[in-house]
Amino acid sequence: MRRAVVLGGSIAGLMAARVLSDHAEEVLIIERDPSEVDVGPRPGVPQGSQVHALLPAGQAQLERWFPGFAKEAFQAGAPLPTGGTGKVFLNGVLRTAPMSRPQVPGLITTRPFLEALVRKRTLAIGNITMVPGRADGLVFDGNRVAATRYVPDGGTEPVTVTTDLVVDAMGRSSRLGDWLDNSGWTRPPMRRMPIKLNYATALYKRDEQVSDAWVAVAQTTPGDGRVARIGGINSVENDQWIMLVAGYDNDRPTRDVEDFTNRCREHFPKAFRDIAEHGQRIGDVATYHQADSRRRDFHELDRLPAGLVAAGDSVASFNPIYGQGMTSAALHASCLSAYLRSDPALHEPARAYFDRVRVIVDAAWQISTFADLDLPHVDGPYPRGYRLIRWFTDLLFRASMTDGVINDRLARVTTMLDHPTALARPSTLWRAVRLRFLPWTSGSLPG
Ligand SMILES: Cc1cc2nc3c(=O)[nH]c(=O)nc-3n(C[C@H](O)[C@H](O)[C@H](O)COP(=O)(O)OP(=O)(O)OC[C@H]3O[C@@H](n4cnc5c(N)ncnc54)[C@H](O)[C@@H]3O)c2cc1C
Structure with missing residues (x-):
């Protein structure tokens, strides 16, 4: 590609730009907030002063795209976990620790600190430029996106920049749906x-x-x-x-x-x-x-213009207590990489990209919305087979309080290292059943 344009320069936009730098001569990130590396909490990310945990899968993705990322973060002041391990309390009871310990120390930082590190690494790449301005719309040429419009910082008139691919990374309030709607396309259905x-x-x-x-x-x-x-x-x-x-x-x-x-x-x-x-x-x-929690199901659209993808919260944003947002954004970047490495026809809609992203979104959505159905003020939508899955999940959770092996398998799913279907392995189910209903046999369970 000659030029790719990323709308929004937060975690999803920065990660997408890193991937695109391998496939486009020039990558522009259009971001309405200040473009310095270390801007601290900023208006475009109003959630930035809240606790932000990076899940292990997200850390692995950061390491993939920016080798040495964790080491650099520790050198910059992220605390090395020498001060003890994490404790998890459920209804006041301390849960047993997972059996396996992470190979790499976990990164724990504030959100602005993490974002500054990602920005620093991204903007150090020669063909990536951050352009201060507010993205304002898309320009179509037949069935494809041909250009992006934005209003430069301090200006009043929109500027048009031609592009081979646009990434919407404008977060959960992205106006991409309005832009599509206003131009005769259909907005993605929202759940x-x-x-x-x-x-x-x-x-x-x-x-x-x-x-x-x-x-x-x-x-x-x-x-x-x-x-x-x-x-x-x-x-x-x-x-x-x-x-x-x-x-x-x-x-x-x-x-x-x-x-x-x-x-x-x-x-x-x-x-x-x-x-x-x-x-x-x-x-x-x-x-x-x-x-x-909301998701935009681009994969369900009958008509989708070519030259357009979306990543991060603009596709799906979940209950933040599960800490899935930044990790999902990083995984979407890897979906983009897999898509671009498959040598796709860029004059056709990026359906293969959205199919990959759907796997990530479905997994995260399943974990977070399923747990939230327990909340008294949440009354659906209920997934098919809810009662059975509920029974099984309760069994697993109960077992995870005291059994390190089950806790480990559960933790790999909730930290997005494994897909939720990994929990449906017969060995896991059988172990949880034995712990609950045949506790006198649990002494012979493998550790
Ligand atoms: C309270 C809270 C706590 C959270 N805790 C966690 C956590 O523990 N762990 C975790 O992984 N995630 C957490 N999240 C989720 C996380 O904040 C998001 O998933 C993550 O920031 C998504 O990044 P993004 O780049 O998709 O969008 P955002 O971070 O929302 O960024 C969107 C970017 O687009 C820019 N933008 C928007 N419109 C325009 C425009 N028209 N022109 C140019 N630029 C534009 C904005 O300025 C901003 O930079 C939490 C969220 C909340 C609300």
């Missing part, structure tokens, strides 16, 4: 699950005297008089803890520090209380509300 999630996050100075917490996740599932909540503590760069308290529906944490401290004290394990009561807070409490 939503209303989750009404409420986040509040605060940073604290990490201090061993206050707590030895390294990473902790505490979740309360609804039922038996319990209210669904989730809290998290992450040790991040610059000797800080980033701490999250989240609720659903009318359970809304506020920006009030006392409210934040009370929630830590009343709803979560001791480490949360210790940090909130005795830790030194840095800055304000930041809140965020996400109304729904």
